[in-house]
Amino acid sequence: MFSIEHDFDATVVTLVDEGARHLQEDVVISSFEDCVTVEQYDPRSDTLQRITLSLSQMSDLVTAVNLPEGVYRRKA
Numbered sequence: 001m002f003s004i005e006h007d008f009d010a011t012v013v014t015l016v017d018e019g020a021r022h023l024q025e026d027v028v029i030s031s032f033e034d035c036v037t038v039e040q041y042d043p044r045s046d047t048l049q050r051i052t053l054s055l056s057q058m059s060d061l062v063t064a065v066n067l068p069e070g071v072y073r074r075k076a
Contacts, residue, residue, distance in 0.1 A: 009033070031058075 001016045015027040025041045036058045038051045053061070060074065 001018050003014045003016075005012045005014075009032060011031045013029040013031075015029070017024045017026070025043065028039045030037045030039070035055065036053045038053070040049050041047075042049050063074070064072070
């Protein structure tokens with residue numbers, strides 16, 4: 001399950017793990033004008049873990065999801 005919210009300065013997608021076993025914490029993806037952040041609570045350390053991707057990195061990630069194994073470079 002997931003939700004999408006449009007805030008003033010970001011679009012926020014929350015992914016909820018609905019599996020039967022070994023559920024993971026929710027993942028929150030926020031898309032800003034100049035970057036994308038991915039956040040997930042880590043119960044082992046009791047901290048929120050955050051990764052920040054540039055828009056170029058996010059574009060590469062979206063493209064990579066549907067490609068076979070290999071090394072690729074986008075044309076500028």
